[in-house]
Each structure stands twice: as C-alpha cells, then as structure tokens.
Amino acid sequence: MESSSALTLSQLPYVYSAIPSTNKNYHFWPARKQRNSQLSTRLQCNKMFVPGFGEASPEAKAAINLHNFFTYTAVKIVAAQLESYNPEAYIELMEFVGKHPLDDGDKFCASMFRESSRHKNLALRIMEVRSAYCQKDFEWDNLKTLAVKMVTDSNTRLMREYVSETSRAENEN
Amino acid sequence: MESSSALTLSQLPYVYSAIPSTNKNYHFWPARKQRNSQLSTRLQCNKMFVPGFGEASPEAKAAINLHNFFTYTAVKIVAAQLESYNPEAYIELMEFVGKHPLDDGDKFCASMFRESSRHKNLALRIMEVRSAYCQKDFEWDNLKTLAVKMVTDSNTRLMREYVSETSRAENEN
Numbered sequence: 571m572e573s574s575s576a577l578t579l580s581q582l583p584y585v586y587s588a589i590p591s592t593n594k595n596y597h598f599w600p601a602r603k604q605r606n607s608q609l610s611t612r613l614q615c616n617k618m619f620v621p622g623f624g625e626a627s628p629e630a631k632a633a634i635n636l637h638n639f640f641t642y643t644a645v646k647i648v649a650a651q652l653e654s655y656n657p658e659a660y661i662e663l664m665e666f667v668g669k670h671p672l673d674d675g676d677k678f679c680a681s682m683f684r685e686s687s688r689h690k691n692l693a694l695r696i697m698e699v700r701s702a703y704c705q706k707d708f709e710w711d712n713l714k715t716l717a718v719k720m721v722t723d724s725n726t727r728l729m730r731e732y733v734s735e736t737s738r739a740e741n742e743n
Numbered sequence: 744m745e746s747s748s749a750l751t752l753s754q755l756p757y758v759y760s761a762i763p764s765t766n767k768n769y770h771f772w773p774a775r776k777q778r779n780s781q782l783s784t785r786l787q788c789n790k791m792f793v794p795g796f797g798e799a800s801p802e803a804k805a806a807i808n809l810h811n812f813f814t815y816t817a818v819k820i821v822a823a824q825l826e827s828y829n830p831e832a833y834i835e836l837m838e839f840v841g842k843h844p845l846d847d848g849d850k851f852c853a854s855m856f857r858e859s860s861r862h863k864n865l866a867l868r869i870m871e872v873r874s875a876y877c878q879k880d881f882e883w884d885n886l887k888t889l890a891v892k893m894v895t896d897s898n899t900r901l902m903r904e905y906v907s908e909t910s911r912a913e914n915e916n
Contacts, residue, residue, distance in 0.1 A: 617880045618872065620816055621823040628816050629882050633889035635808055640894060643793055643801050650794040676897050683905045690905075697898045699791065704894050707790045709802050714883045716806035721813060721877050724849050725870045732856045732863075 640708070641675025644700035648692070663692055675700070813881070814848025817873035821865070836865055848873070 620628055645667060652660040666689060672678050682693035793801055818840060825833040839862060845851055855866035 618820050618876060619823055620820055620880075622819050627882075627885075628812075629885045630889055632809060632812055632886055633893055635812070636805060636886070636890045637893045637897065639801075639805055639808070640890070646795050647791050647793055650792055676901060679897075679901055680904070683901065694902075697901065701894050701898055703791060704891055707793075709800075710883070710887045712800075712802045713805055713809070716803055717809045717813070718877055720806055720810045721874050724810065724852075725874055728849060728852055728856065728870065729867075731853070 636704075638673060638675040640700040640704045641678060641696065642672050644696045644703055645672060645678075647699050647703065648696050659688070659692065662688060666692075809877075811846060811848040813873040813877045814851060814869065815845050817869045817876055818845060818851075820872050820876065821869050832861070832865065835861060839865075 626634075645663070649660060649663055649667075652663060666682060666685065670678055670681055679693050679697055682689045682696070684690075799807075818836070822833060822836055822840075825836060839855060839858065843851055843854055852866050852870055855862045855869070857863075
C-alpha cells in the first residue's frame with residue numbers, strides 16, 4: 571500500500587513536466603510564486619519518497635535528536651556558569667548527571683524536578699537555557715552549511731580513497 | 744583556562760551595555776548594521792558560553808549527527824526505490840544493512856564500496872541520494888520550527904506535570 575502510493579507520488583512530476591507549457595488548459599496557473607495549496611501539493615511530489623518513518627517526517631525525527639542535543643548543551647552551559655560562582659550547585663548538578671543518562675532530555679529534566687527543591691531550580695534553569703539556546707544562540711544556517719558541506723566532502727573523500735586503493739592494487743599486480 | 748576565558752567573554756556584553764550611548768569615545772562605532780570584524784566579535788559575546796566541545800562547535804557536532812541521519816535516510820530511499828523494480832538488488836542491500844551498522848554513515852559506505860562491484864554501485868547511489876536529499880529535499884526551515892516548538896512544548900508539559908503531581912499530593916495530605 572505504502573509503495574503503491576509512493577509510486578503514484580513519484581510519477582506525478584514527470585506527468586506534470588510532460589505537459590507543454592503552452593497548453594491553454596493550464597493558463598490559470600500563476601506565473602509568480604504564490605501560496606497555492608494545489609500547486610504546493612504538486613511541487614512536493616518532486617521529492618524523493620522516504621519510507622518507514624511512520625507518522626513522523628524525517629524532519630521530526632531529526633528535531634527529536636536535536637531536542638535531546640539542546641538539553642545536553644544546556645546542561646553544559648549551566649554547569650560552566652555554576653562552576654565559577656556556585657561550586658555547591660555545580661557539584662550537585664555533576665553528581666546528578668553522573669547518575670542519570672542524558673540521552674533522553676525530557677526524562678532527565680523530569681527526574682531532576684522530583685529529586686529535591688534545589689534540583690527543581692536547576693532543572694528549571696536548564697529548561698530555560700535550552701529554550702533560549704535553540705531560539706537565539708544556535709546557528710541554524712551554519713548547521714545547514716556544515717551538514718551539506720560534510721556530505722559533499724565525505725562523498726569526495728570516500729571515492730578518492732577507493733580509487734587510490736584500487737589503482738595501487740592494480741599497479742602491484 | 745577555559746572557564747576564565749568564558750567569564751571574560753560572558754562579562755563583556757554587560758560592560759558594553761553599561762557604556763552610555765552618548766559617550767564620545769565611542770562615536771566611531773557605526774550606527775548602521777555593518778560587517779565589521781570588531782563589532783561582530785563583540786556581538787558574539789552576547790551568546791552563552793558552551794564549554795567542552797573541543798575544537799568543534801555545537802553546530803558541527805549536530806551536523807555530524809545529521810550527516811549520519813542523511814545516510815540512514817538515503818539507504819531507506821534507495822531500498823524503497825529498488826524494492827519495486829529490482830528485487831535482487833533490494834535483497835542484497837537489505838542483507839548488507841543487516842550485517843553492517845548504520846550509525847556511522849561514512850564507515851557504512853566505505854565497507855559497501857569494498858564488498859563487490861554491485862555493492863559499489865549501490866554505495867555510489869546511496870551517496871548521491873544523501874547529497875541530493877540534504878541539499879534539496881530536507882526541509883531545514885521545518886526542522887528549526889519543529890525543534891523550537893518541541894523545546895517550548897516539552898518545557899510547558901514538564902512544568903504542568905510537576906504542578907499537577909504536587910497539587911494532588913498536597914490535596915491528599
């Protein structure tokens with residue numbers, strides 16, 4: 571069922587591009603970029619079909635990972651702030667981090683909330699920091715640039731390594 | 744050493760904001776937004792200090808995670824494409840995925856390159872797909888929107904859960 575819908579979706583753009591642009595039936599399509607639900611549905615069909623993500627999109631899956639990463643970063647930020655002017659709270663935080671895994675950020679904050687009233691304040695601060703960090707400090711454009719560059723560079727490197735290996739093997743033979 | 748530089752950095756903006764705007768010594772600062780290395784260095788100081796990321800920035804760390812995620816997604820895309828029109832290659836790909844972990848995308852592609860010439864073609868295709876996917880299909884703006892919303896929603900939910908728990912406990916007492 572899933573693959574059949576995928577096929578229909580992926581075939582659509584080719585049907586669309588096969589329509590000559592002079593076709594008079596399509597003269598009502600806006601030439602300028604415009605928010606049109608019909609148009610945007612057709613444009614989405616140009617994308618590759620990504621299966622097996624259930625109800626969540628790949629973007630949502632990546633956002634969950636980033637969400638936990640922001641909690642981890644917020645703990646680091648708060649720890650660095652406390653280290654200099656509140657060593658007791660810093661020790662308390664580090665002890666808690668040692669006992670509780672940080673891979674699930676929300677679970678970590680929820681347990682911290684219930685540890686003691688001092689921990690509750692720490693948890694509130696971590697939550698505040700992760701919110702401020704992801705909204706203001708985190709460089710989203712930089713993330714995109716770095717990730718795209720990483721894929722391009724890795725592809726080049728992998729191919730270069732393979733070619734140099736095989737040409738070496740050929741030379742030895 | 745690291746924490747002392749952090750302190751200096753985090754204190755700078757407050758020193759800066761304490762300077763009255765009428766101070767004549769600062770009249771040479773441009774009023775308009777301008778690419779000025781001195782100014783941008785000062786603006787960066789408004790950010791929270793994130794320690795312990797070594798030479799890589801948090802953005803670079805997040806990009807590494809996304810890089811592996813893109814390889815994982817590319818494998819899913821290629822598998823879905825092969826399933827319908829090339830069942831043999833699909834089985835070969837799935838067998839390889841079963842034997843090799845996908846947590847390190849580059850390592851996965853490198854081993855696939857060296858498995859056989861058919862696997863090499865599959866690896867090339869996966870690399871091509873991950874490059875196209877991250878550049879064209881992946882919705883970066885959507886990722887930001889989702890991640891920011893997730894942090895805000897989680898913070899609200901965690902606080903609501905805690906308040907409802909404590910108020911219930913108080914009512915029972």
